[in-house]
Amino acid sequence: xxxxxxxxxxxxxxxxxxxxxxxxxxxxxxxxxxxxxxxxxxxxxxxxxxxxxxxxxxxxxxxxxxxxxxxxxxxxxxxxxxxxxxxxxxxxxxxxxxxxxxxxxxxxxxxxxxxxxxxxxxxxxxxxxxxxxxxxxxxxxxxxxxxxxxxxxxxxxxxxxxxxxxxxxxxxxxxxxxxxxxxxxxxxxxxxxxxxxxxxxxxxxxxxxxxxxxxxxxxxxxxxxxxxxxxxxxxxxxxxxxxxxxxxxxxxxxxxxxxxxxxxxxxxxxxxxxxxxxxxxxxxxxxxxxxxxxxxxxxxxxxxxxxxxxxxxxxxxxxxxxxxxxxxxxxxxxxxxxxxxxxxxxxxxxxxxxxxxxxxxxxxxxxxxxxxxxxxxxxxxxxxxxxxxxxxxxxxxxxxxxxxxxxxxxxxxxxxxxxxxxxxxxxxxxxxxxxxxxxxxxxxxxxxxxxxxxxxxxxxxxxxxxxxxxxxxxxxxxxxxxxxxxxxxxxxxxxxxxxxxxxxxxxxxxxxxxxxxxxxxxxxxxxxxxxxxxxxxxxxxxxxxxxxxxxxxxxxxxxxxxxxxxxxxxxxxxxxxxxxxxxxxxxxxxxxxxxxxxxxxxxxxxxxxxxxxxxxxxxxxxxxxxxxxxxxxxxxxxxxxxxxxxxxxxxxxxxxxxxxxxxxxxxxxxxxxxxxxxxxxxxxxxxxxxxxxxxxxxxxxxxxxxxxxxxxxxxxxxxxxxxxxxxxxxxxxxxxxxxxxxxxxxxxxxxxxxxxxxxxxxxxxxxxxxxxxxxxxxxxxxxxxxxxxxxxxxxxxxxxxxxxxxxxxxxxxxxxxxxxxxxxxxxxxxxxxxxxxxxxxxxxxxxxxxxxxxxxxxxxxxxxxxxxxxxxxxxxxxxxxxxxxxxxxxxxxxxxxxxxxxxxxxxxxxxxxxxxxxxxxxxxxxxxxxxxxxxxxxxxxxxxxxxxxxx
Numbered sequence: 001x002x003x004x005x006x007x008x009x010x011x012x013x014x015x016x017x018x019x020x021x022x023x024x025x026x027x028x029x030x031x032x033x034x035x036x037x038x039x040x041x042x043x044x045x046x047x048x049x050x051x052x053x054x055x056x057x058x059x060x061x062x063x064x065x066x067x068x069x070x071x072x073x074x075x076x077x078x079x080x081x082x083x084x085x086x087x088x089x090x091x092x093x094x095x096x097x098x099x100x101x102x103x104x105x106x107x108x109x110x111x112x113x114x115x116x117x118x119x120x121x122x123x124x125x126x127x128x129x130x131x132x133x134x135x136x137x138x139x140x141x142x143x144x145x146x147x148x149x150x151x152x153x154x155x156x157x158x159x160x161x162x163x164x165x166x167x168x169x170x171x172x173x174x175x176x177x178x179x180x181x182x183x184x185x186x187x188x189x190x191x192x193x194x195x196x197x198x199x200x201x202x203x204x205x206x207x208x209x210x211x212x213x214x215x216x217x218x219x220x221x222x223x224x225x226x227x228x229x230x231x232x233x234x235x236x237x238x239x240x241x242x243x244x245x246x247x248x249x250x251x252x253x254x255x256x257x258x259x260x261x262x263x264x265x266x267x268x269x270x271x272x273x274x275x276x277x278x279x280x281x282x283x284x285x286x287x288x289x290x291x292x293x294x295x296x297x298x299x300x301x302x303x304x305x306x307x308x309x310x311x312x313x314x315x316x317x318x319x320x321x322x323x324x325x326x327x328x329x330x331x332x333x334x335x336x337x338x339x340x341x342x343x344x345x346x347x348x349x350x351x352x353x354x355x356x357x358x359x360x361x362x363x364x365x366x367x368x369x370x371x372x373x374x375x376x377x378x379x380x381x382x383x384x385x386x387x388x389x390x391x392x393x394x395x396x397x398x399x400x401x402x403x404x405x406x407x408x409x410x411x412x413x414x415x416x417x418x419x420x421x422x423x424x425x426x427x428x429x430x431x432x433x434x435x436x437x438x439x440x441x442x443x444x445x446x447x448x449x450x451x452x453x454x455x456x457x458x459x460x461x462x463x464x465x466x467x468x469x470x471x472x473x474x475x476x477x478x479x480x481x482x483x484x485x486x487x488x489x490x491x492x493x494x495x496x497x498x499x500x501x502x503x504x505x506x507x508x509x510x511x512x513x514x515x516x517x518x519x520x521x522x523x524x525x526x527x528x529x530x531x532x533x534x535x536x537x538x539x540x541x542x543x544x545x546x547x548x549x550x551x552x553x554x555x556x557x558x559x560x561x562x563x564x565x566x567x568x569x570x571x572x573x574x575x576x577x578x579x580x581x582x583x584x585x586x587x588x589x590x591x592x593x594x595x596x597x598x599x600x601x602x603x604x605x606x607x608x609x610x611x612x613x614x615x616x617x618x619x620x621x622x623x624x625x626x627x628x629x630x631x632x633x634x635x636x637x638x639x640x641x642x643x644x645x646x647x648x649x650x651x652x653x654x655x656x657x658x659x660x661x662x663x664x665x666x667x668x669x670x671x672x673x674x675x676x677x678x679x680x681x682x683x684x685x686x687x688x689x690x691x692x693x694x695x696x697x698x699x700x701x702x703x704x705x706x707x708x709x710x711x712x713x714x715x716x717x718x719x720x721x722x723x724x725x726x727x728x729x730x731x732x733x734x735x736x737x738x739x740x741x742x743x744x745x746x747x748x749x750x751x752x753x754x755x756x757x758x759x760x761x762x763x764x765x766x767x768x769x770x771x772x773x774x775x776x777x778x779x780x781x782x783x784x785x786x787x788x789x790x791x792x793x794x795x796x797x798x799x800x801x802x803x804x805x806x807x808x809x810x811x812x813x814x815x816x817x818x819x820x821x822x823x824x825x826x827x828x829x830x831x832x833x834x835x836x837x838x839x840x841x842x843x844x845x846x847x848x849x850x851x852x853x854x855x856x857x858x859x860x861x862x863x864x865x866x867x868x869x870x871x872x873x874x875x876x877x878x879x880x881x882x883x884x885x886x887x888x889x890x891x892x893x894x895x896x897x898x899x900x901x902x903x904x905x906x907x908x909x910x911x912x913x914x915x916x917x918x919x920x921x922x923x924x925x926x927x928x929x930x931x932x933x934x935x936x937x938x939x940x941x942x943x944x945x946x947x948x949x950x951x
Contacts, residue, residue, distance in 0.1 A: 007124050008081055010044050020052060028062050039074040046081055056095055076121045084127055092129045100133050107137040112146040119152035123159045131160050147188030154194045161202055176203050189222035196228045207232055218252050219259040226256050230268045234275055246276055263298060266290055284321045288314055292328040301337050308343040315350045326351040330363055338381055345389045357397045361404055364390050380416045387419055391426040401430050402437050409444045413451030418841050424460045431468055432653060438468050446481050453554050459569040466576035467649045475581045479594055485555035489604045562615040567605040568622040571629040574598035578633055579641050595633050602630050721822040727753045728808050728820055734827060743794040751782040760810040762790055767803040802827040833908055835879040836901040843881055843897055846907050850929035854940030858914055860922045868922055869896055869912055875946045878910060906932050
C-alpha cells in the first residue's frame with residue numbers, strides 16, 4: 001500500500017480492545033467531559049493505526065447534534081484523518097457524500113468561525129466528489145467581510161486547483177482573475193499574502209508580472225506580502241537559469257530594505273540579496289551590515305544565534321568583505337550568554353587580519369580585565385574562552401603576543417584551574433615561538449610563580465623555568481624562586497616522627513605499606529574512581545594537621561599534601577638548572593652550592609615520602625625519578641647533559657611544528673589541474689571502472705573503525721555468510737558512514753559451480769527498529785567461477801546493536817529456483833565508534849555534563865593490570881587520553897580515561913580503575929558515560945561480553 005498524505009500527527013501508545021469499547025460507550029453517554037475525552041482518544045487511536053468500525057455512525061447520532069463548538073472541531077479533525085474512499089471500489093463512501101449538504105450549510109452560516117473551520121477542513125480534502133458541489137459556496141466566501149474567512153476560502157480554491165487533471169471545474173483564467181483581484185484590492189494583509197502565494201504557486205509568470213508592475217509600491221506593502229514577494233524573487237531568480245532581470249529585482253529588495261522596520265523582513269532581504277548570482281561587493285556589504293544591525297537590535301538570544309550562523313557563512317564565502325565588520329560583531333560579547341559569546345569569538349577568530357588584530361586583541365584584553373573579580377558561575381567559562389581567543393590571536397599573528405602575554409602571566413595564580421591551565425599552555429607556546437619575549441616573560445614568571453595554586457600549572461611553569469633560563473642571573477633566580485616556594489626543608493619535626501613511630505608500626509613503610517596504611521575506595525569530583533590511603537592511627541596524621549598543610553606556600557603545600565609527581569618535577573627542574581649553571585657560571589663554588597642545596601631538597605622529598613607523617617607513601621615511579629636526579633647531580637656525563645638540556649625543548653618545538661602543520665590549510669589542487677566532472681565521466685567508463693570508482697567514493701565517505709590498521713585487522717571484520725562447499729560463496733564487510741548515518745554492507749558473491757546462475761539476488765531483513773534496509777538488491781547473472789560485489793545500504797537511526805538476516809536466491813540453467821540461508825550479520829555498538837582526542841579539561845567537563853552512566857564491576861584472575869587495561873583499550877577502539885597512571889605503586893592501582901565519538905557525533909567517555917589485591921587478583925570498576933542512553937547501555941553490555949572471558 002502506498003504512502004498516504006498526513007496532515008495531523010499525535011503520538012499515542014497502542015490501544016487495547018478494552019479502550020476501544022470504552023470509547024464507544026462514552027460517546028453514546030450523556031457526560032459532556034467524557035464525550036470530549038472519548039473523541040480525542042478515538043482520534044489518537046485512528047492516527048496510530050487502530051480501526052474503529054461504526055464510529056462515523058456513532059458520531060453522527062450522538063455527537064454531531066450537540067451545539068458546542070468543541071464537538072464540531074473534533075468532528076472535523078476526525079473527518080480530516082479518516083480514509084474517505086472505499087477500499088474495495090475506490091469510490092467515496094456514501095456516508096461521507098451525505099455530509100456535502102452539511103458542509104454547504106456551514107459555509108452559508110452567519111457564524112464566521114464555523115465558516116472558517118469548514119473551509120479549513122475542505123483544504124485537506126483531495127476528493128473531487130466532495131469539492132465540486134461546494135465550489136460556488138467557496139467562491140462566495142471570497143467576498144466575506146471577515147479576513148480570516150476570505151483567507152481560508154483562498155486556500156480552499158487552491159485545493160481545488162491541485163485536484164488531478166480533468167477534475168478542476170473552475171476555468172484557469174477565471175481562477176487567476178479571482179486571486180489577482182484579491183491581491184490588488186483586499187484590505188487584509190494576510191489575505192493578500194495568501195492570494196499572492198497562490199499566484200506564485202499556480203501562475204508564477206502572472207505573479208512576477210504583478211510584482212514588476214507594482215515595483216514602485218512594493219516598499220509600502222504590508223510585511224506578510226513583502227515576505228511573499230521576497231520568496232518569489234528567490235524562487236524565480238535564484239533557482240532559474242535566466243538571471244537577466246536581477247537588476248530590477250535588486251532594486252525591489254533595496255526599496256523594501258530601506259523602508260522596512262520589521263526585523264523579519266530585513267533578515268529576509270539580506271538572505272535574498274546573498275542568494276542572487278551576480279552579487280557585487282556592495283551587495284554583500286549591505287547584507288552584512290543588515291545582519292550586524294539585527295544582531296545588536298534583537299533581544300531574543302535564539303535570533304542572535306541564527307544571525308551569527310549567517311555571519312559565519314558569510315565569513316566562509318566573503319571573508320575579504322567581512323573583515324571590515326569584525327568590530328561590529330565583536331561588540332556582541334556584551335550579551336551575557338555563553339553560547340552567543342562562543343559563536344561571536346568563533347566568527348571573530350575567522351576574520352583576523354593584520355589590519356584588525358590589534359583592535360581585536362585590545363578589546364579582548366579589556367574584557368579580560370572586566371571579568372576579574374566577578375563570581376558569576378558563567379564568568380569562569382567566559383574568562384576561559386577569552387584566554388583561548390587571545391591565545392589564537394597570538395599564534396596566528398605573533399606581533400601581538402608581546403602586548404598580551406604580560407597580562408596573562410598574572411592569571412597563572414587563578415583559583416579557576418581551567419583558566420590557569422589555558423594560560424600556562426599559552427605562555428609556554430609563546431615562549432618557544434617568540435625568542436625576543438623570553439627574557440621579559442621569564443622575569444614575569446619569577447614574580448608570578450609563588451601565586452600558582454594548581455599542580456598542573458605549577459609543573460608546566462617549572463618546566464619553563466628549567467628550559468628557558470639561560471643566563472647566570474636567570475638560572476640563579478630560578479633556583480632561588482623554587483627554594484622560596486618550598487620554604488623550610490623540615491617538613492616535619494623530630495617529635496612528630498617520634499610520636500608517629502612505635503613498636504606496633506613497621507620501620508619501613510615503603511616495604512610494607514599495607515600494614516601501616518588502610519585503603520578506601522572513593523569517588524572523585526568528576527565521578528572517577530580512586531583509592532584513598534590514610535594512616536591507621538590518628539597520631540600519624542596529627543603532624544599534617546598541625547603544620548604541614550598550614551603553609552601559605554602553594555608549592556610546599558602541594559608536595560606536603562602528597563603530590564609526589566610535582567616533587568619529581570621539582571627534582572628534574574633543579575637538575576636541569578644545576579647542569580646549565582655548570583655551563584654558564586665560571587665559579588665552581590656557586591655551582592657546588594646550588595648542587596648541594598638541590599640535593600638537600602630532593603633528599604627531603606624522599607624522606608617525606610617514606611615518613612609516617614605523609615598522607616600516603618611516595619609512589620615507586622616518582623621515587624625512582626627523584627633518585628635518578630640525585631645520581632645525575634652526583635655524577636653526570638656530557639651525553640647525559642646534552643639529553644637533559646637540549647632534547648626536551650627540541651621535542652616540544654617539533655610538537656609545535658606538527659601542530660601548526662595540521663592547522664595550516666593544505667591546497668591539494670594546482671591551477672593547471674584538470675577539473676573532473678563525475679557525471680560526464682560516467683559515459684566514458686566501462687562497468688568495471690565504474691565499480692572501482694564507486695568503491696573509491698564509498699571509501700571516501702565511510703569510516704572504518706580500524707583506520708590505519710593492516711590487512712590482518714580488516715580480515716577480522718569480514719563475516720563469512722555461506723560455507724566453502726556451497727554453490728554460492730558469500731562474505732560481507734560492514735562500513736559505517738560517518739556523514740549520512742547509514743551503513744554499507746559490501747557483499748562479495750562467488751559462483752562456485754560450473755554453470756551460469758541467473759536472477760541472483762540478495763534479500764536482507766533486520767531485527768529491531770533502529771536499522772532499516774533502504775534499498776533492495778538487483779538481479780544479477782553470474783558466469784561459472786565469476787565473482788560479484790554487491791552493496792546494500794542500511795539506515796541507522798540510533799547507535800544500538802543490530803541483527804541482519806539474509807538469503808541468496810538464484811536460478812540454475814534448468815529453471816529451478818534455489819536459495820541459501822546466510823549467516824547472521826551483527827552490527828555491534830563498537831562499529832559506530834571511532835577514536836577521538838580531547839583535552840583533559842574538556843573530558844572532565846563532558847563527564848560532569850553527561851546524562852547517562854553505566855558501571856561495570858571488574859574482578860579477574862589476571863595478575864597484570866596494565867595488560868588488562870590495554871586489552872580493554874584495544875577491544876573498545878577508544879583513545880587513551882592520558883598514560884596509564886598509578887595512584888599507589890605497591891598496591892597496583894592504575895587508572896585511565898578513554899574517549900571516542902560515535903558516527904552520530906555523540907561523545908563516549910570511559911573511566912577505568914583497577915587495583916591489584918593482596919592475592920594478586922584484579923578488581924575495580926569501569927564507568928561509561930554519554931548523552932545517549934541506548935548507546936551507553938549497549939556499550940556497557942558489549943564491554944561486559946568482552947571482559948567475560950577474563951573473569
